[in-house]
Amino acid sequence: MQFPQRFSNLPEYAFPRLRRLLDAHAPGGDVVHMSIGEPKHAFPAWITDIITQNAAGFGQYPPNDGTPELLAAMAAWVERRYGVTLDSEREIMALNGTREGLFNSAIALCPEEKRGRPVVLTPNPFYQVYAVAALAVGAEPVYVPATAATGFLPDYGALPAEVLNRTAIAYVCSPANPQGAVADAAYWRALITLAERYDFRIFADECYCEIYRDAAPVGAIEVARAMGADPERVVIFHSLSKRSNLPGLRAGFVASGPQNIDRLRQLRAYSGAPIPLPLQRAAEAVWNDEAHVTASRAIYQTKFDIADRVFAGIQGCGAPEAGFFLWLPVEDGEAAALKIWRETGVRVLPGAYLSRDVNGDNPGRGYIRVALVAEQQEMQGGLERLRDCIFT
Missing domain, CATH: 3.40.640.10 (Type I PLP-dependent aspartate aminotransferase-like (Major domain))
Incomplete structure (x- = not known):
């Protein structure tokens, strides 16, 4: 049986690849998930009422x-x-x-x-x-x-x-x-x-x-x-x-x-x-509705300030203009992600997993991506552990 060739050169998707990199090793502390961009702020509480009121529409x-x-x-x-x-x-x-x-x-x-x-x-x-x-x-x-x-x-x-x-x-x-x-x-x-x-x-x-x-x-x-x-x-x-x-x-x-x-x-x-x-x-x-968006944005802005304080004085490590990821420069993203996991329990994504090699160069290789989605105290603790593991 033949299969199409057009997808034959796709690399393994980022998150199965991350599991293969990390999961054979024990975490070096309480696990903090900072690899996936899944928002953790509260969504509007009234949304479930609307779904319930319109549940007949599932038919x-x-x-x-x-x-x-x-x-x-x-x-x-x-x-x-x-x-x-x-x-x-x-x-x-x-x-x-x-x-x-x-x-x-x-x-x-x-x-x-x-x-x-x-x-x-x-x-x-x-x-x-x-x-x-x-x-x-x-x-x-x-x-x-x-x-x-x-x-x-x-x-x-x-x-x-x-x-x-x-x-x-x-x-x-x-x-x-x-x-x-x-x-x-x-x-x-x-x-x-x-x-x-x-x-x-x-x-x-x-x-x-x-x-x-x-x-x-x-x-x-x-x-x-x-x-x-x-x-x-x-x-x-x-x-x-x-x-x-x-x-x-x-x-x-x-x-x-x-x-x-x-x-x-x-x-x-x-x-x-x-x-x-x-x-x-x-x-x-x-x-x-914009009220819930404004409230969520304010939480992210506080998180940006926390990230700026945690990485103060470290070149290239400030919070972004927008979005909720840190793109932190390291010598080798895959090696850094494994070191951070094994020594701290913080889970981050190697930048190379989001990039492609072109003429032997992968522009994400020297980075890790860190998602600022966890609750503030947990996020700050994760960032501090990451900083102390890699940048000090």
Whole structure:
């Protein structure tokens, strides 16, 4: 029996790989989980009441693209957040979390050819679904370093014209996972101008946009609309997982121009898994509420201050601009993660597990990713143990 070759070179996924690295060794202290970006702050207490009140909806097939009320709530959030008015009937679609959308949008929108085999640009390191999506559509994934030298965002404009001429999609994560860098308006303007010149789409993964220090990160769609760019040029992805501490709700959305959304809806009609109706009702209420988001953000801002104090004076180890990961420089991320586990019981992720080797270089090799998701006291203790193990 034959198997497809297009996924044959995929490395083992990050978390099974981490278990293989660590689990044969006893932890060196009380275990603190800081490897997975699973929010631990309280989600809105009233959400369970909404699900219960609408539980009869589990007996119905839910609307595939989202109820009119949910789509209106998501469009209203985009207008409040970015000052962009969307047609909720034509420019937005509900998703089972952003990972579904980031994958299926490539299937729906990547052409089979563009001056030969199409290219999908991906920052390196990156959220791993980007690479799988590129391979699934037969495109060539091009991994572009997002390092300190480039402000931890990919410099797509530095690529040769031969690559850009074949580019169909460029993924950008802002705020970036894992580095926490934020694309400012100038970055988006330059990228949108590049995309207009070489005729490719930008997939803007913005699921960490509501976790930040001071100023709310600018959005790709607001810059595109201000520029008067083609509304099909930018496709944005948002989720309640990080914003509202609801990773298990599996509720997000994709928004773009009507032609893109029409193709996404057509594909989803055949292959999508719609959000159960009671969960759509809950998501509608959550998108309409900002009080819980403000409260959660304040907790993260306190955590940023704690991280800054713990790592004061250690080069490159401060809290991020946004998001909830520390991207800490070490000599070797895998060796550091194992040492930290064996000596302290703190569980972190080697940066290389989020990156790809390109010409023998892996830009994540000299880093570890540390998630600031635990309760504050536990998190502070974990950071102090990590610091004392690696940096002193």
